[in-house]
Amino acid sequence: MGEETERNSAVKYRPFTFFGGKGGTGKTSCAAAYAYSLSQRACRTLLVSTDPAHSTSDILGLPLSAEVSRVAENFWGIEIDAGLEAKRYITSIQDKMLSIVSPVIVDEIKRQMEIAYTSPGAEEAAIFDKFVELMDEQGAGKRFDAIVFDTAPTGHTLRLLSLPEILGSWIESLIAKRQQAVSLFKMGGRFDPEMQKRAEDDPVIESLTLRRDRFEKSRRYLTDPSACAFFFVLNAEKMPILETGRAVEMLQKYGIPVGGLIVNRVIPEDAGAFFEPRLAAQGEYLKVIRERFAHMKIATVPLLRTDVQGLEQVGKIANIIGEIDS
Protein backbone atom coordinates (compact mmCIF):
# COMPACT_ATOMS: atom_id res chain seq x y z
CA MET A 1 0.00 0.00 0.00
CA GLY A 2 2.86 2.31 0.84
CA GLU A 3 4.23 1.61 -2.61
CA GLU A 4 0.91 2.55 -4.17
CA THR A 5 0.84 6.05 -2.66
CA GLU A 6 4.46 6.51 -3.50
CA ARG A 7 3.83 5.71 -7.13
CA ASN A 8 0.93 8.16 -7.29
CA SER A 9 2.83 11.03 -5.78
CA ALA A 10 5.72 10.26 -8.08
CA VAL A 11 3.57 11.13 -11.09
CA LYS A 12 5.21 14.20 -12.45
CA TYR A 13 3.46 16.50 -14.81
CA ARG A 14 3.39 20.17 -15.60
CA PRO A 15 0.29 22.14 -16.61
CA PHE A 16 1.41 22.86 -20.18
CA THR A 17 3.53 20.73 -22.50
CA PHE A 18 4.26 21.54 -26.15
CA PHE A 19 5.45 19.14 -28.84
CA GLY A 20 7.13 20.61 -31.89
CA GLY A 21 9.31 19.55 -34.78
CA LYS A 22 9.29 19.13 -38.52
CA GLY A 23 6.24 17.71 -40.27
CA GLY A 24 6.20 13.92 -40.43
CA THR A 25 8.70 13.29 -37.62
CA GLY A 26 5.94 11.99 -35.34
CA LYS A 27 4.84 15.02 -33.30
CA THR A 28 1.19 14.08 -33.33
CA SER A 29 1.93 10.47 -32.38
CA CYS A 30 4.25 11.52 -29.56
CA ALA A 31 1.92 14.22 -28.23
CA ALA A 32 -0.97 11.74 -28.23
CA ALA A 33 1.17 9.11 -26.52
CA TYR A 34 2.37 11.54 -23.88
CA ALA A 35 -1.17 12.74 -23.19
CA TYR A 36 -2.35 9.14 -22.97
CA SER A 37 0.38 8.22 -20.52
CA LEU A 38 -0.60 11.11 -18.25
CA SER A 39 -4.27 10.15 -18.38
CA GLN A 40 -3.42 6.61 -17.38
CA ARG A 41 -1.70 7.96 -14.30
CA ALA A 42 -4.92 9.66 -13.14
CA CYS A 43 -4.01 13.05 -14.47
CA ARG A 44 -6.90 14.86 -16.19
CA THR A 45 -5.37 15.55 -19.58
CA LEU A 46 -6.40 17.57 -22.64
CA LEU A 47 -4.71 16.99 -25.99
CA VAL A 48 -4.81 20.05 -28.27
CA SER A 49 -4.21 19.78 -31.99
CA THR A 50 -3.88 22.56 -34.54
CA ASP A 51 -3.38 20.37 -37.56
CA PRO A 52 -5.99 21.10 -40.24
CA ALA A 53 -5.37 17.60 -41.67
CA HIS A 54 -7.08 15.98 -38.64
CA SER A 55 -4.16 13.63 -38.07
CA THR A 56 -4.86 13.48 -34.34
CA SER A 57 -8.26 11.96 -35.05
CA ASP A 58 -6.56 9.41 -37.33
CA ILE A 59 -3.95 8.49 -34.77
CA LEU A 60 -6.39 8.20 -31.88
CA GLY A 61 -8.88 6.42 -34.12
CA LEU A 62 -11.55 8.80 -32.81
CA PRO A 63 -13.04 11.90 -34.37
CA LEU A 64 -12.11 15.11 -32.51
CA SER A 65 -13.85 18.43 -33.08
CA ALA A 66 -13.44 22.15 -32.49
CA GLU A 67 -14.99 21.65 -29.05
CA VAL A 68 -13.46 19.62 -26.22
CA SER A 69 -14.61 16.00 -26.39
CA ARG A 70 -13.85 12.90 -24.35
CA VAL A 71 -11.36 10.33 -25.69
CA ALA A 72 -10.97 7.91 -22.77
CA GLU A 73 -10.90 8.03 -19.00
CA ASN A 74 -9.13 11.24 -17.89
CA PHE A 75 -8.39 11.95 -21.53
CA TRP A 76 -9.97 14.69 -23.66
CA GLY A 77 -9.12 16.14 -27.05
CA ILE A 78 -9.77 19.21 -29.17
CA GLU A 79 -8.84 20.09 -32.74
CA ILE A 80 -8.56 23.87 -33.05
CA ASP A 81 -10.07 25.23 -36.24
CA ALA A 82 -8.12 28.43 -36.92
CA GLY A 83 -10.60 29.70 -39.51
CA LEU A 84 -13.53 29.21 -37.17
CA GLU A 85 -11.76 30.95 -34.28
CA ALA A 86 -10.84 33.93 -36.47
CA LYS A 87 -14.43 34.14 -37.70
CA ARG A 88 -15.73 34.24 -34.12
CA TYR A 89 -13.31 37.00 -33.26
CA ILE A 90 -14.31 39.13 -36.25
CA THR A 91 -18.01 38.60 -35.62
CA SER A 92 -17.70 39.81 -32.04
CA ILE A 93 -15.90 42.94 -33.26
CA GLN A 94 -18.55 43.59 -35.88
CA ASP A 95 -21.32 43.22 -33.30
CA LYS A 96 -19.59 45.65 -31.00
CA MET A 97 -19.08 48.09 -33.85
CA LEU A 98 -22.77 48.01 -34.79
CA SER A 99 -23.64 48.94 -31.21
CA ILE A 100 -21.31 51.97 -31.32
CA VAL A 101 -21.32 53.48 -34.80
CA SER A 102 -23.88 53.83 -37.57
CA PRO A 103 -24.40 50.94 -40.02
CA VAL A 104 -23.33 53.28 -42.84
CA ILE A 105 -19.84 53.58 -41.39
CA VAL A 106 -19.68 49.86 -40.66
CA ASP A 107 -20.54 49.22 -44.25
CA GLU A 108 -17.89 51.63 -45.49
CA ILE A 109 -15.06 49.90 -43.62
CA LYS A 110 -16.21 46.33 -44.11
CA ARG A 111 -13.75 45.75 -46.92
CA GLN A 112 -10.89 46.87 -44.70
CA MET A 113 -11.89 44.40 -42.03
CA GLU A 114 -11.65 41.62 -44.59
CA ILE A 115 -8.08 42.68 -45.35
CA ALA A 116 -6.97 42.26 -41.74
CA TYR A 117 -9.00 39.10 -41.32
CA THR A 118 -7.26 37.39 -44.22
CA SER A 119 -3.78 38.80 -43.40
CA PRO A 120 -0.96 36.25 -43.08
CA GLY A 121 -0.70 36.44 -39.28
CA ALA A 122 -4.43 36.06 -38.66
CA GLU A 123 -4.62 32.27 -38.34
CA GLU A 124 -1.56 32.11 -36.12
CA ALA A 125 -3.00 34.78 -33.88
CA ALA A 126 -6.35 32.98 -33.73
CA ILE A 127 -4.63 29.73 -32.71
CA PHE A 128 -2.50 31.51 -30.18
CA ASP A 129 -5.54 33.18 -28.61
CA LYS A 130 -7.26 29.82 -28.32
CA PHE A 131 -4.16 28.33 -26.65
CA VAL A 132 -4.14 31.11 -24.09
CA GLU A 133 -7.87 30.81 -23.52
CA LEU A 134 -7.53 27.07 -22.84
CA MET A 135 -4.53 27.57 -20.54
CA ASP A 136 -6.20 30.37 -18.65
CA GLU A 137 -9.75 29.11 -18.33
CA GLN A 138 -9.37 25.34 -18.20
CA GLY A 139 -5.73 24.61 -17.43
CA ALA A 140 -3.56 24.33 -14.33
CA GLY A 141 -6.03 22.19 -12.39
CA LYS A 142 -9.24 24.07 -13.29
CA ARG A 143 -10.72 21.47 -15.60
CA PHE A 144 -7.50 19.75 -16.67
CA ASP A 145 -4.36 19.02 -14.73
CA ALA A 146 -2.27 18.92 -17.88
CA ILE A 147 -2.72 20.31 -21.38
CA VAL A 148 -0.61 18.82 -24.17
CA PHE A 149 -0.22 20.92 -27.33
CA ASP A 150 0.55 19.23 -30.60
CA THR A 151 1.76 22.29 -32.48
CA ALA A 152 2.13 22.98 -36.20
CA PRO A 153 5.51 22.61 -38.01
CA THR A 154 8.47 24.31 -36.39
CA GLY A 155 8.70 27.70 -38.10
CA HIS A 156 5.08 28.57 -37.47
CA THR A 157 5.15 27.40 -33.90
CA LEU A 158 8.16 29.49 -33.07
CA ARG A 159 6.53 32.55 -34.54
CA LEU A 160 3.47 31.84 -32.50
CA LEU A 161 5.37 31.50 -29.26
CA SER A 162 7.35 34.67 -29.90
CA LEU A 163 4.17 36.71 -30.37
CA PRO A 164 3.82 37.92 -26.77
CA GLU A 165 7.25 39.53 -26.80
CA ILE A 166 6.88 41.24 -30.19
CA LEU A 167 3.31 42.28 -29.59
CA GLY A 168 4.19 43.54 -26.13
CA SER A 169 6.50 46.25 -27.40
CA TRP A 170 4.11 47.16 -30.22
CA ILE A 171 1.30 47.71 -27.72
CA GLU A 172 3.50 49.69 -25.33
CA SER A 173 4.35 52.21 -28.02
CA LEU A 174 0.71 52.44 -29.08
CA ILE A 175 -0.46 53.11 -25.54
CA ALA A 176 2.20 55.81 -25.10
CA LYS A 177 1.23 57.57 -28.33
CA ARG A 178 -2.47 57.35 -27.64
CA GLN A 179 -1.94 58.75 -24.14
CA GLN A 180 -0.01 61.64 -25.61
CA ALA A 181 -2.81 62.34 -28.06
CA VAL A 182 -5.41 62.23 -25.30
CA SER A 183 -3.53 64.66 -23.08
CA LEU A 184 -3.06 67.00 -26.04
CA PHE A 185 -6.79 66.80 -26.69
CA LYS A 186 -7.31 67.71 -23.04
CA MET A 187 -5.07 70.78 -23.32
CA GLY A 188 -6.45 71.92 -26.64
CA GLY A 189 -10.05 71.11 -25.89
CA ARG A 190 -10.89 73.69 -23.21
CA PHE A 191 -13.55 75.33 -25.37
CA ASP A 192 -14.13 72.51 -27.78
CA PRO A 193 -16.70 69.94 -26.68
CA GLU A 194 -15.72 67.44 -29.37
CA MET A 195 -12.12 67.39 -28.20
CA GLN A 196 -13.24 67.32 -24.59
CA LYS A 197 -15.19 64.16 -25.32
CA ARG A 198 -12.03 62.54 -26.68
CA ALA A 199 -10.09 63.34 -23.54
CA GLU A 200 -12.42 61.44 -21.21
CA ASP A 201 -11.85 57.74 -20.42
CA ASP A 202 -10.49 56.54 -23.68
CA PRO A 203 -11.84 53.12 -24.72
CA VAL A 204 -8.85 52.62 -27.03
CA ILE A 205 -6.35 52.85 -24.18
CA GLU A 206 -8.61 50.62 -22.14
CA SER A 207 -8.76 47.83 -24.70
CA LEU A 208 -5.05 48.18 -25.57
CA THR A 209 -4.27 47.74 -21.90
CA LEU A 210 -6.52 44.70 -21.68
CA ARG A 211 -4.72 43.13 -24.64
CA ARG A 212 -1.31 43.95 -23.18
CA ASP A 213 -2.24 42.30 -19.89
CA ARG A 214 -3.32 39.18 -21.75
CA PHE A 215 0.00 38.99 -23.59
CA GLU A 216 1.86 39.44 -20.34
CA LYS A 217 -0.10 36.64 -18.76
CA SER A 218 0.60 34.24 -21.63
CA ARG A 219 4.24 35.23 -21.52
CA ARG A 220 4.35 34.44 -17.83
CA TYR A 221 2.91 30.95 -18.52
CA LEU A 222 5.25 30.28 -21.40
CA THR A 223 8.43 31.29 -19.62
CA ASP A 224 7.75 29.56 -16.31
CA PRO A 225 9.82 26.35 -16.14
CA SER A 226 7.53 24.88 -13.50
CA ALA A 227 4.43 25.43 -15.67
CA CYS A 228 5.58 24.83 -19.21
CA ALA A 229 8.02 22.85 -21.34
CA PHE A 230 8.64 22.38 -25.02
CA PHE A 231 9.73 19.02 -26.46
CA PHE A 232 11.22 18.54 -29.89
CA VAL A 233 10.48 15.46 -31.91
CA LEU A 234 13.05 14.49 -34.53
CA ASN A 235 14.31 11.47 -36.42
CA ALA A 236 17.91 10.27 -36.42
CA GLU A 237 18.82 12.01 -39.68
CA LYS A 238 21.12 14.82 -40.63
CA MET A 239 18.86 17.76 -41.50
CA PRO A 240 16.55 17.49 -38.48
CA ILE A 241 19.55 17.76 -36.18
CA LEU A 242 20.56 21.14 -37.62
CA GLU A 243 17.00 22.41 -37.60
CA THR A 244 16.37 21.27 -34.06
CA GLY A 245 19.52 23.05 -32.91
CA ARG A 246 18.31 26.29 -34.42
CA ALA A 247 14.82 25.90 -32.97
CA VAL A 248 16.16 25.14 -29.47
CA GLU A 249 18.29 28.28 -29.60
CA MET A 250 15.36 30.37 -30.69
CA LEU A 251 13.11 29.13 -27.89
CA GLN A 252 15.85 29.78 -25.39
CA LYS A 253 16.16 33.29 -26.75
CA TYR A 254 12.49 33.87 -25.98
CA GLY A 255 12.91 32.33 -22.54
CA ILE A 256 10.69 29.33 -23.24
CA PRO A 257 11.88 26.25 -21.31
CA VAL A 258 12.97 23.31 -23.46
CA GLY A 259 12.12 20.01 -21.78
CA GLY A 260 14.06 17.68 -24.03
CA LEU A 261 14.21 15.76 -27.28
CA ILE A 262 12.36 12.72 -28.52
CA VAL A 263 14.12 10.78 -31.20
CA ASN A 264 11.33 8.93 -32.95
CA ARG A 265 11.34 5.99 -35.36
CA VAL A 266 14.56 4.50 -34.07
CA ILE A 267 15.19 1.20 -35.87
CA PRO A 268 15.62 -1.63 -33.31
CA GLU A 269 19.03 -3.38 -33.22
CA ASP A 270 17.47 -6.73 -34.07
CA ALA A 271 15.70 -5.45 -37.16
CA GLY A 272 17.55 -7.82 -39.46
CA ALA A 273 20.13 -7.76 -42.23
CA PHE A 274 18.00 -5.63 -44.53
CA PHE A 275 18.25 -2.69 -42.11
CA GLU A 276 21.96 -2.99 -41.39
CA PRO A 277 23.17 -0.02 -43.52
CA ARG A 278 20.43 2.17 -42.06
CA LEU A 279 21.30 1.03 -38.56
CA ALA A 280 24.92 2.08 -39.02
CA ALA A 281 23.95 5.57 -40.21
CA GLN A 282 21.40 5.87 -37.43
CA GLY A 283 24.06 5.00 -34.85
CA GLU A 284 26.19 7.88 -36.11
CA TYR A 285 23.35 10.38 -35.97
CA LEU A 286 22.29 9.22 -32.51
CA LYS A 287 25.85 9.83 -31.37
CA VAL A 288 25.81 13.33 -32.85
CA ILE A 289 22.47 14.07 -31.19
CA ARG A 290 23.72 12.89 -27.80
CA GLU A 291 26.81 15.09 -28.11
CA ARG A 292 25.12 18.16 -29.55
CA PHE A 293 22.35 18.10 -26.93
CA ALA A 294 24.34 16.62 -24.06
CA HIS A 295 22.69 18.83 -21.46
CA MET A 296 19.18 17.72 -22.42
CA LYS A 297 16.86 14.84 -21.69
CA ILE A 298 16.63 12.54 -24.69
CA ALA A 299 14.11 9.75 -25.16
CA THR A 300 14.18 7.31 -28.05
CA VAL A 301 11.01 5.79 -29.50
CA PRO A 302 11.35 2.68 -31.65
CA LEU A 303 10.00 2.37 -35.15
CA LEU A 304 6.83 0.31 -34.90
CA ARG A 305 5.87 -2.39 -37.39
CA THR A 306 2.85 -0.38 -38.48
CA ASP A 307 1.63 3.20 -38.41
CA VAL A 308 0.43 4.52 -35.09
CA GLN A 309 -3.31 4.04 -35.15
CA GLY A 310 -5.74 3.66 -32.29
CA LEU A 311 -5.20 3.90 -28.55
CA GLU A 312 -3.57 0.48 -28.31
CA GLN A 313 -0.74 1.50 -30.64
CA VAL A 314 -0.47 4.88 -28.95
CA GLY A 315 -0.12 3.02 -25.67
CA LYS A 316 2.98 1.27 -26.99
CA ILE A 317 4.92 4.53 -27.19
CA ALA A 318 3.20 6.04 -24.17
CA ASN A 319 5.38 4.26 -21.62
CA ILE A 320 8.58 5.48 -23.21
CA ILE A 321 7.47 9.06 -23.57
CA GLY A 322 6.02 9.14 -20.08
CA GLU A 323 9.58 8.53 -18.85
CA ILE A 324 10.74 11.88 -20.14
CA ASP A 325 9.27 13.57 -17.07
CA SER A 326 11.03 11.48 -14.48
Added chain:
Amino acid sequence: MSGMETKQAKESVFWQKLRSVGEWLWWFVIGTFMDKRVAAIRKEAWDMNDNVMLLLFGDFLGLPNPMSYYALEMLPYLAEDMIPWQRRIMNRQSIVAEKAAQYDFT
Protein backbone atom coordinates in the same frame (compact mmCIF):
# COMPACT_ATOMS: atom_id res chain seq x y z
CA MET B 1 -17.18 125.85 -11.58
CA SER B 2 -19.44 124.07 -13.89
CA GLY B 3 -16.75 124.49 -16.64
CA MET B 4 -14.22 122.73 -14.43
CA GLU B 5 -16.60 119.90 -13.87
CA THR B 6 -17.15 119.36 -17.56
CA LYS B 7 -13.40 119.44 -18.17
CA GLN B 8 -12.84 116.79 -15.50
CA ALA B 9 -15.67 114.75 -16.84
CA LYS B 10 -14.25 114.99 -20.37
CA GLU B 11 -10.85 113.94 -19.13
CA SER B 12 -12.16 110.92 -17.29
CA VAL B 13 -14.15 109.88 -20.34
CA PHE B 14 -10.97 110.16 -22.36
CA TRP B 15 -9.03 108.04 -19.90
CA GLN B 16 -11.80 105.57 -19.68
CA LYS B 17 -11.80 105.22 -23.44
CA LEU B 18 -8.06 104.91 -23.52
CA ARG B 19 -8.14 102.28 -20.84
CA SER B 20 -10.78 100.26 -22.60
CA VAL B 21 -8.83 100.51 -25.84
CA GLY B 22 -5.75 99.35 -23.94
CA GLU B 23 -7.65 96.49 -22.41
CA TRP B 24 -9.05 95.54 -25.75
CA LEU B 25 -5.55 95.64 -27.21
CA TRP B 26 -4.26 93.57 -24.33
CA TRP B 27 -6.90 90.91 -24.81
CA PHE B 28 -6.40 91.06 -28.53
CA VAL B 29 -2.71 90.26 -28.14
CA ILE B 30 -3.33 87.58 -25.51
CA GLY B 31 -6.17 86.15 -27.56
CA THR B 32 -4.15 85.90 -30.72
CA PHE B 33 -1.19 84.47 -28.93
CA MET B 34 -3.28 81.96 -26.96
CA ASP B 35 -5.40 81.01 -29.92
CA LYS B 36 -2.28 80.27 -31.87
CA ARG B 37 -0.99 78.18 -29.03
CA VAL B 38 -4.25 76.28 -28.69
CA ALA B 39 -4.40 75.80 -32.44
CA ALA B 40 -0.87 74.39 -32.39
CA ILE B 41 -1.77 72.01 -29.59
CA ARG B 42 -4.88 70.91 -31.42
CA LYS B 43 -2.95 70.27 -34.58
CA GLU B 44 -0.40 68.26 -32.62
CA ALA B 45 -3.23 66.28 -31.05
CA TRP B 46 -4.70 65.40 -34.42
CA ASP B 47 -1.28 64.50 -35.80
CA MET B 48 -0.62 62.22 -32.86
CA ASN B 49 -4.04 60.69 -33.32
CA ASP B 50 -3.21 60.05 -36.97
CA ASN B 51 0.04 58.37 -35.93
CA VAL B 52 -1.90 56.00 -33.72
CA MET B 53 -4.23 55.25 -36.62
CA LEU B 54 -1.27 54.55 -38.86
CA LEU B 55 0.31 52.15 -36.34
CA LEU B 56 -2.98 50.33 -35.96
CA PHE B 57 -4.39 50.33 -39.48
CA GLY B 58 -1.42 50.91 -41.76
CA ASP B 59 -2.28 47.74 -43.66
CA PHE B 60 -5.47 49.38 -44.95
CA LEU B 61 -3.14 51.66 -46.91
CA GLY B 62 -0.97 48.80 -48.06
CA LEU B 63 1.68 49.01 -45.35
CA PRO B 64 2.34 45.53 -43.99
CA ASN B 65 1.33 45.24 -40.35
CA PRO B 66 1.94 41.89 -38.63
CA MET B 67 -0.34 42.92 -35.79
CA SER B 68 -3.36 43.87 -37.87
CA TYR B 69 -5.43 41.03 -36.41
CA TYR B 70 -5.22 42.47 -32.91
CA ALA B 71 -5.59 46.05 -34.15
CA LEU B 72 -9.09 45.16 -35.33
CA GLU B 73 -10.45 45.14 -31.80
CA MET B 74 -9.79 48.91 -31.57
CA LEU B 75 -11.78 49.49 -34.75
CA PRO B 76 -15.23 49.90 -33.11
CA TYR B 77 -13.92 52.91 -31.18
CA LEU B 78 -12.05 54.43 -34.13
CA ALA B 79 -14.43 53.58 -36.95
CA GLU B 80 -15.74 57.15 -37.15
CA ASP B 81 -12.22 58.49 -37.62
CA MET B 82 -11.40 55.96 -40.29
CA ILE B 83 -12.78 57.62 -43.43
CA PRO B 84 -11.60 61.19 -42.59
CA TRP B 85 -8.21 59.80 -41.65
CA GLN B 86 -7.82 57.98 -44.94
CA ARG B 87 -8.87 61.12 -46.79
CA ARG B 88 -6.24 63.15 -44.93
CA ILE B 89 -3.55 60.61 -45.72
CA MET B 90 -4.56 60.51 -49.38
CA ASN B 91 -4.45 64.31 -49.53
CA ARG B 92 -1.03 64.36 -48.00
CA GLN B 93 0.12 61.84 -50.58
CA SER B 94 -1.26 63.92 -53.44
CA ILE B 95 0.34 67.10 -52.09
CA VAL B 96 3.69 65.37 -51.97
CA ALA B 97 3.11 64.05 -55.47
CA GLU B 98 2.23 67.55 -56.74
CA LYS B 99 5.34 69.04 -55.21
CA ALA B 100 7.43 66.28 -56.66
CA ALA B 101 5.91 66.96 -60.08
CA GLN B 102 7.04 70.62 -59.95
CA TYR B 103 10.62 69.53 -59.84
CA ASP B 104 11.32 67.14 -62.59
CA PHE B 105 13.11 64.33 -60.83
CA THR B 106 13.37 62.11 -63.84
